[in-house]
Amino acid sequence: MSVNEVVAGEPGGPAPATTEAAARPPSSLGREALHRLVRNPMAVVGMVLISIFVLVAIFAPLIAPYSPTDNSWLDQVRPGQYPGPSAEHWLGIDPLGRDVFSRIIYGARQSLLIGVVSLALGAVAGIALGVLAGAFGGWVDTVVMRFVDIMLSVPGLLFAIAVAAMLGQSLTSVMIAIAVVNVPIFARLLRGEMLGQRGADYVLAARSLGISRSAIVFRHVLPNSFTPVIVQGTLTLALAIVEAAGLAFLGLSGSDPSAPEWGRMLTDAQETLTSAPMLAIYPGLAIVLAALGFTLVGESLREALDPKFRR
Amino acid sequence: MRVHRKAGRLVALTAAVGLLAAACGGEDSGSGDTGSGDGGDPKTFIFGASEDPKTLDAAYVSDGESFRVIFQIYETLVALEPGTTEVVPGLAEEWEISPDGLTYTFHLRDGVTFHDGEPFNAEAVCFNFDRWYNFTGPAQSGDVTYYWQTIFGGFATKEIDSAPDTSRYQSCEATDELTATLTLTEPSSALLAGLVLPAFSIASPKAIEEGGTEIEATGDSFTYSGGFGSEVVAGTGPFQFVSWDRGESLVLERNEDYWGEAPALDEIIFRPIADPTARLQALQAGEIDAYEGVNAADIGAIEGAGDQVVERPAFNVGYVGFNNKLPIFQNPKIRQAIAHALNRQGLLDAAYPEGAVVANQFLPPDQWGYNDSIEGYEYDPDLARQLIEESGETNLTLEFWYPSDVSRPYMPDPQAVYESFAADLQAVGFTIVPKTVPWTPDYLQNIQGDGLGQLHLLGWTGDYADPDNFIGTFFRQDRPEFGFTDPTIQAKLNEALTLTDQAEREPLYEEINQLLYDYIPGVPFVHNQPLLALAGDITGYTPSPVSLEYFKLVDIEG
Numbered sequence: 001m002s003v004n005e006v007v008a009g010e011p012g013g014p015a016p017a018t019t020e021a022a023a024r025p026p027s028s029l030g031r032e033a034l035h036r037l038v039r040n041p042m043a044v045v046g047m048v049l050i051s052i053f054v055l056v057a058i059f060a061p062l063i064a065p066y067s068p069t070d071n072s073w074l075d076q077v078r079p080g081q082y083p084g085p086s087a088e089h090w091l092g093i094d095p096l097g098r099d100v101f102s103r104i105i106y107g108a109r110q111s112l113l114i115g116v117v118s119l120a121l122g123a124v125a126g127i128a129l130g131v132l133a134g135a136f137g138g139w140v141d142t143v144v145m146r147f148v149d150i151m152l153s154v155p156g157l158l159f160a161i162a163v164a165a166m167l168g169q170s171l172t173s174v175m176i177a178i179a180v181v182n183v184p185i186f187a188r189l190l191r192g193e194m195l196g197q198r199g200a201d202y203v204l205a206a207r208s209l210g211i212s213r214s215a216i217v218f219r220h221v222l223p224n225s226f227t228p229v230i231v232q233g234t235l236t237l238a239l240a241i242v243e244a245a246g247l248a249f250l251g252l253s254g255s256d257p258s259a260p261e262w263g264r265m266l267t268d269a270q271e272t273l274t275s276a277p278m279l280a281i282y283p284g285l286a287i288v289l290a291a292l293g294f295t296l297v298g299e300s301l302r303e304a305l306d307p308k309f310r311r
Numbered sequence: 312m313r314v315h316r317k318a319g320r321l322v323a324l325t326a327a328v329g330l331l332a333a334a335c336g337g338e339d340s341g342s343g344d345t346g347s348g349d350g351g352d353p354k355t356f357i358f359g360a361s362e363d364p365k366t367l368d369a370a371y372v373s374d375g376e377s378f379r380v381i382f383q384i385y386e387t388l389v390a391l392e393p394g395t396t397e398v399v400p401g402l403a404e405e406w407e408i409s410p411d412g413l414t415y416t417f418h419l420r421d422g423v424t425f426h427d428g429e430p431f432n433a434e435a436v437c438f439n440f441d442r443w444y445n446f447t448g449p450a451q452s453g454d455v456t457y458y459w460q461t462i463f464g465g466f467a468t469k470e471i472d473s474a475p476d477t478s479r480y481q482s483c484e485a486t487d488e489l490t491a492t493l494t495l496t497e498p499s500s501a502l503l504a505g506l507v508l509p510a511f512s513i514a515s516p517k518a519i520e521e522g523g524t525e526i527e528a529t530g531d532s533f534t535y536s537g538g539f540g541s542e543v544v545a546g547t548g549p550f551q552f553v554s555w556d557r558g559e560s561l562v563l564e565r566n567e568d569y570w571g572e573a574p575a576l577d578e579i580i581f582r583p584i585a586d587p588t589a590r591l592q593a594l595q596a597g598e599i600d601a602y603e604g605v606n607a608a609d610i611g612a613i614e615g616a617g618d619q620v621v622e623r624p625a626f627n628v629g630y631v632g633f634n635n636k637l638p639i640f641q642n643p644k645i646r647q648a649i650a651h652a653l654n655r656q657g658l659l660d661a662a663y664p665e666g667a668v669v670a671n672q673f674l675p676p677d678q679w680g681y682n683d684s685i686e687g688y689e690y691d692p693d694l695a696r697q698l699i700e701e702s703g704e705t706n707l708t709l710e711f712w713y714p715s716d717v718s719r720p721y722m723p724d725p726q727a728v729y730e731s732f733a734a735d736l737q738a739v740g741f742t743i744v745p746k747t748v749p750w751t752p753d754y755l756q757n758i759q760g761d762g763l764g765q766l767h768l769l770g771w772t773g774d775y776a777d778p779d780n781f782i783g784t785f786f787r788q789d790r791p792e793f794g795f796t797d798p799t800i801q802a803k804l805n806e807a808l809t810l811t812d813q814a815e816r817e818p819l820y821e822e823i824n825q826l827l828y829d830y831i832p833g834v835p836f837v838h839n840q841p842l843l844a845l846a847g848d849i850t851g852y853t854p855s856p857v858s859l860e861y862f863k864l865v866d867i868e869g
Contacts, residue, residue, distance in 0.1 A: 071734040074654060077661035079607035095608070096730050097661060169747075251715075256745050258730045271588070271724075274612050 036304040043304075046296025053290045056105055057112040064102035065090075068260035071097040080275040091282055094265075095272055100279065104286050106260040111290060114175055114244040115237045121179035123233055126186025133187065134194030134225075135217045145191065151184040160243055164252040171254040178243050182236050189232055193225035200224075227305045234298035238291040245287045262287050353577035354867045356849070359590045359602035360581045361718075363557055368524060368540030369512035370443055371450070371533075373457040375858055378509045380581055383563055383862045384426075385512030385546030388417050388436065388491075389503060393853040393861055396626070396677075396776030398503055402431065402513055402547065403491075412498030412811045413481075419489040423570045425515035426552070427545040433485035438516040440483035440493065442524075449528035458510035458774070462502060500811050504775040509859065515545035531752050549574045549863035558583060574863035575851070587718060594618060594844055600867070601849065603858075604718045605842035607664045617847040622666050622840040626675050626856030628781065629721030629770035631732060632833035634762055636794030639709070644702035646831040649766075650688035652695035652739040655836040658731045662724065666840030672824045673771075673782050675838045677856065679813065680778035680820030685828050695739040708742040712758060712767040717750035720841035720858070721770035728768055728836075736766075762791030770837075773857055778820040779808050782827065795832045 037043045056063060065088075066072075074097030076083050084092045091100035133144040151159070160177040167173030197203060198221075206216050247253060248263025257264065262283040269280035364377035369385055372378065390401030403417035423431035443459050445467045451474040453460055465475035479502075481494040495502070505511070522539025535541065544552035549571065550563040561581040565574055582599060584590045590602040591609055595616055605613065610620050631653065633640045640646060655669045671687030674680055699707065713729035722728055726747075733743040746764075748754050757763045769792070774780050779787070787804040789796050800823060807819045845852055851864040 069734050069737065071654075071731060071738075074657040074661050074731065079662060079664065080609070080611050095662065096727060096734070097657070098734075255747075257726050257747075258733060258745075271606065272608055275608050 033301075033304040037300055040300045040303070042296045043300030046293045046298075046300060049289055049293025050297060053108055053293055054112060057108040060106050060109050064099075064105040066099040066102045068103045068106040069098065069258050070102075073097040073099070080272070082272070082276045082279070084278070092278065094268075094279060095276070100282060103260040103265060104262070104282055107262045107265065107283065107286060108290070110171075110254075110259065110261045111241050111244060111287075114171070114178065115240040118175045118178035118240045118244070119182065119233060119237050121175065122182025122236070123186050123229070125179070126183040127190050127229065129183065129187035130190025130194070131217070131222065134191040134221075135213075137195075141191070144187070148184040148187045151180075152188070156181045156239075157243060157246055160247060161250060161252065164247055169252070169255045174244060174247055174253055177247065177252075178240050181243070182240070185232065185236065186229065189228055190225055193228055194221050197221045197224055228302075231298055231302040231305060234294050234301055238294035238298065241291045241294070242287060245283075354575060355578040355580060356576045356601070356862060356865055356867065357580045357582060357599045358862075359584045359593050359599035361583065361585060361587075361590075361602075361604065363583045364561065364581075365533075366535035366540040367544045367552065367555075368535060368537065369509050369514065370439075370446075370459065371455050371524075371526065371535060371540070373454075373510060378859065380561060380563070381509045381512060381546075382548075382859050383550045383579060384544060384548045384552060385509065385514060386548050387507055387509070387511050387513065388419075389506050391507050391855065391857070391859060393864060394624075394855055396504070396773070396856055398507055398776075401507070402436075406503075408503075412500075413495045415493040415495075415502070416486070417491045417493065419491060420570060421489060423547050424568060425518070425545045425547055426566060427515050427518050427543075429515045429517045429545070431513070431547050432488050433491040435516050436491040436513055437483035437485050438519075439511075439513050440480070442519065443511075444478065444480050449526050449533060452528065452533070454531070455526065455533055456510075458505070458508050461774075462499070462505035462508075462511075498809065498811050500808060500813075500816065501775065501777045501779055504777050504780075507859075508774055512546060514539070518543045518545035531756070549861075550576075550579055553578075569863075571863070575866035576862065579862055591844070594846065597846070600846040601843060601852065603841065603843045604720075604723065605844045606723055607662065607842065609844075610664070610842070613844050619845040619847060619849065621843050621845060621852065621854050622664065623720070623843065623854040623858065624677060624856040625666065625668065625838040625840045626677060627721040627770060627772040627839060627841070628670050628673050628675060628835050629719070629728075629768070629837040629839065630670070630673065630833045630835040632758075632764060632767045632769055632793055633831075634765050634767075634792075634794045635796075635832050636762070637765060639704055639706070640765075640794075642702050642704055643831070644698045645704055647688070648695040648698035648702065648739065649736065649741075650831055650834045651691045651698065652735050652741075653732055653834055653836065654690045654735050655834075656690060658728065659837060662727050662731070663837065664840055664842055668838050670835035670838050672828055673785060673833075673835050674778055674820070674824060675773065675781070678773065678776060678778055678781065679817055680824070682821040682824040682828075685825060688834070692735070692739050699740055707740055708744060709736075710744045710746050710763075710765040711736075712746045712748075712754070712764040714750040714754040714768070715747045717754075719770055720772045721837055721839045722768060723839075723841075725768055732768075732836075759790065759792045762794055764792070767792075775857065778816075779804070782820070782823060783808060786827065786832065793832050797826075797830065797832075800826050800830070 073093045076093060077095060077097050082093055082095055083089065089099050089101060091104065094100050129144050129148065133141040160181050163180050164173050164177035167176060203216060203221060206220055245263030248261050249267045253261055253264055265283040266280055273280055360376050362376050364380045365372050365374060367381055367384065369381045387401050388403040389398050392399045402420055402423065404420050405418050407416045419433060425431055446456055447470050450456055451466055451471045453473055460475055463478055463480040465478040469476060479495045479497055479499050481496045484492045486492050519539050522543030523537040524539050525537040527534045527536055541555065549566055549569045551566045553562040553564050555561045563579040565577050584593055587604055587606060593599045594602060605620055613620050633646065659667045659669060669687065671685050672682060711729060711733055713725045717725060729745065733745065736743050748757060758767050758769060771781060771784065783804050785793065786795055786800055803819060803823050807816050810816050843854060848868040849865060850868055851866045853860060853864055
């Protein structure tokens, strides 16, 4: 496991034949996983999608040609007739005279923000619970895990709807709602992983050396249990984007109806589905692509990090 | 239809499933009915309502869904010429008004019977008036007896604080079998026009007494537990009550003993379908024959499928109201700036039916008292910016309220109106904070009761043809909604109400409209032509400016 053992490969370069790779001496776990990842076309597609999504979200004001709430083109709209794509408006104009392309671009911002914040909140809380259960075991474990089981017994989206409805109309409540759904997933994952490491040789070795329990947990077991959390985090991000859109579609989102938000754009488009189906397809496609990006990367990561897939 | 879109969608889904079940189960029950005289299939007209009536006890309701059903079952002393606001004979063939405006003598139609076989006469008329005047307890709430209070004021004994102190009603006397004499304590110019409202339907005294009219108040809502209006229903109208399966269907059948021309329809069914999209789909699937609240964007799809879209005359007004109590709205430049900032024509062109016109006063153009010389504030964002600068106001943050889960005749999609106007206001420098709550009960309570709206969207559909029904309702008294207390305008509105000669009242209302236009207590933005969709084979449906449509005129071709 020494870092020095790393083979000087070509991380970004074209992948050599697999037989050659198999013949290589064993290398670092992380490095090896990275190799497998970049050689997986699914992962590459996913990473490209994620990069586009993140860049668009960050540089939205530079990319979008107009403000997402500018309704200067209202006079071009008639009931049931919304101008389609043109040189000035790549994706046309919505029923309230706004540029659809700009709204989709700014929508990425909202999605990424909700995704990242809710993931962070959910992961931190979940990890804390998982560590608590995994490190102490016994009755603490029982109490925490029964609590987690109860949370898991309610379907995720339904749970999020209930929480968001309780907290009221705001972006914060949406983030909290999605985070709450993620808490038990992370808690369970981490706890299971830590229990698995309990009997591992390195833990026994550390114990025999007289290292304190907390040091073993935090300096050895925890870092070694993190791999599945990273995988889960990536997949959860995809789910968070879909859930945020779902909540917005059901009317549970920020309080400003004019805010560019994919889920809400989908809801609004529903009213004009017969006359302007594209207005629903654009945000739908954006949601699918963003979620797909994170799912592909997450699944590829899982494969790359899973020892069972190792050749 | 929004937040709570979730709820709306669930309701729609439930309704759709229910509809399907009802459609499957309904077939055989319908076929057993007696056909019309000609032996053909019974003619059944199915109206897709947005909700159930509250009750069929006409005196207890003021909402359109209840009125629509009640209007087919009961009749009033004076009626409406179909498609207009003109008052014509109803159950009274003719009437006289004493010179002092205090005594109304109604000569009643002979040979009319109630659906329960009881005779219609002057005693029955006065029984109903006395019942209304003697309402007690929760029935004195403005939510229950709104129209009695609007037209007649208070009750025999004031039992709840919110009830009016005095009543214009003095007595009703059955002078002979077919003559009822109504005496008032003070003249009211709106009385005759108001008596056409379904709230003044004459019901069978026997049905009222036997059914019972108990009403219970729980917080802000009311339960109509009496049997009259739900199980026992008897008026004199062209259709009589058959059955009411709440949430599913309300069935009426033709009154074979109707005094007037026999209606063509054998049966009417009202089906509640909450979601507008579901109503459109039900029409397209042939499950219903008509619905109101058609989205302008759907006109093409409806007409393309061979169905019809008809317009009601524009007898309404939608407005952006200000809470004039707030210091920022006491600055006239700010009020002017808002009036110039709103792109009303743009919104109407983009989202309203073709017949919708930009409003420049709170009265619709078809109502006498409308001031033709008012031209309206132009859409001019630059001028708006300049006015804001001149106003000296620096804190330009305003809460802008709009209702969710509702479609109004003057505002088919409140959120779209909000988004459009909010963008206009933000473009000239205001910071707009959106505020939305469901229409009932929160929105009306928050806006009209508590005056929370700094800016808010609301409107009004005329009940009867009198200017006081519009601007008197808004501005005659201090109302939290507008926080508007202009003594000159209020005095003129009160004066105009007590005058009985229309020739004197008309110039007064025109002047009041000019004063309101100059002050800008809010910005009226639309007089809309609300749309109704009808199946292709429906004839004779005559849209009414006050949304009171006679189904007795409706026929189904073929």
